[in-house]
Amino acid sequence: MKRVFDEVHGTIELDDIAIKLIDQPELQRLRRIRQTSLAFVVYPGANHTRFSHALGTYYLAEKIGNRLVREGVITDDELNVLKVSSLLHDVGQFPFSHAIESFYIKKGLGNKDLREMVLRGPLTDVLNESGLDSRKVRDLLNGESLLTSVIDGDVDVDRMDYLIRDSTHTGIQLGRIDLDRLILTIMYRDNGITIQDKGIISLENFYLSRLHMYQAVYYHKTILGYELFLTSLYSKLVEECESGLEIDDIRNMINQGTFPYWDDEWVFGSLYRCYSTNPNSPTSQMIKDFLDRRGPKVVYEEIDYDDKNETRFNEVTEILSRTLPQESLYPFEETISIFDRSRIKVISRENELPIAKFPTLLRSIPERLVIRRVYVDRRFVNKARELI
Structure with a gap:
């Protein structure tokens, strides 16, 4: 047993299996990947890592799992699989998370695919030697287990931890839950969750926190602009300065044991090397703008809670694309799911009720957030605003 002091949860106790996994390079890598990607360009304190988040998720999974064991819902063996899965759930994160993942998604590789590749590598032996079936861990993480929803579901330990952790490090007091x-009051079902009526305010706060943190941090206009900028920059980096970064190359890195060193610091190092090779090239100017915090700016924005409302987004994008250089334009449109009312039931006076029949703010909180923005490089901002 080893104890780690965490700034969010206090003392976290790690069992022997967790300690053995944490000592692996694939887990140590998470110390060098920021939890909130480029949020530090707006919130200077947001330099916390995926490693601390993995420990926090483990702590919460153990807490929920112990309760389920006491209630006879799961066995001790299932609890061990749940704890290990929670610790490993982010092992397939890309450097700078979604910014670099966006580059690879177009090639057919997302973080869940990368996680599967890593888990089928050296970690398989570690799990099997610890008496755990690595297949059961993969099944849980891939949605093929009844316990999947504890880690990746409507109200999961992943979101519980990162909402409060990211709130702590950004200083935004919106993720307090x-x-x-x-x-103590939630129960996981195949078709969603049930919550005891005495826990409904906590559930309301969870979803409100999620909605607000998406707006204030995860999709903050400046942070998102720099993520789009880094995605474009990484593409040029691969084309001009760094070879060996296609999907097969990443698979080879995993097999050869060099994958753990492909992290945020590696990306920074590549940017520095690329810049020093030819400091006067257009790509090097992009690198300098990125490092000097001179990224793209928003010239058009729509924030909505209904994706069926009328929008000028396509019109604006088309107008700008006819005049501005294509590489200077960063259109972005996404519908973010906050929650699904149909998957929530409330236990009140021993009756199970749908949200529609229970007095709660969940009947009013938006189920989705729609964000449409058009960013342009700084040198074209005034021209873009004149055009639209």
Whole structure:
């Protein structure tokens, strides 16, 4: 047993299996990947890592799992699989998370695919030697287990931890959640969740926090602009300065044991090397703008809670694309799911009720957030605003 002091949860106790996994290079890599990607360009304190988040997720999974064991819902063996899966859930994160993942998604590789590749590598032996079936861990993480929803579901330990952790490090007081009450009153089902009526306020707060943190941090206009900028920059980096970064090359890195060193610091190092090779090239100017915090700016924005409302997004994008250089334009459109009312039931006076029949803010909180923005490189901002 080893104890780690965490700034969010206090003391986290790690068992022997967790300690053995944490000592692996694939887990140590998470110390060098920021939890919130480029959020530090707006919130200077947002330099916390995927490693601390993995420990926090493990802590919460153990807390929920112990309760389920006491209630006879799962066995001790299932609890061990749940704990290990929670610790490993982010092992397939890309450097700078979604910014670099966006480049590879177009090639057919997302973080879940990368996680599967890593888990089928050296970690398989570690799990099997620890008496755990690595296949059961992969099944849980891939959605093929009844316990999947504890880690990746409507109200999962992944989101519980990162909402409060990211709130702590950004200084945004929007991710505060009554975790103890939520953990004690929630139950996971195949078709969603049930919550005891005494926990409904905590659940409301969870979803409100999620909505607000998406707007204030995860899709903050400046942070998102720099992520789009880095995605474009990484593409040029691969074309001009760094070879060996296609999907097969990443698979080879995993097999050869060099994958753990492909992290945020590696990306920074590549940017520095590329810049020093030819400091006067257009790509080097992009690198300098990125490092000097001179990224693209928003010239058009729509924030909505209904993806069926009328929009000028396509019109604006088309107008700008006819005049501005294509590489200077960064259109972005996404519908983000906040929650699904149909998957939530409330237990009140021993009756199970749908949200529609229970007095709660969940009947009013938007189920989705729609963000449409058009960014342009700084030198074209005034021209773009004149055009639209």
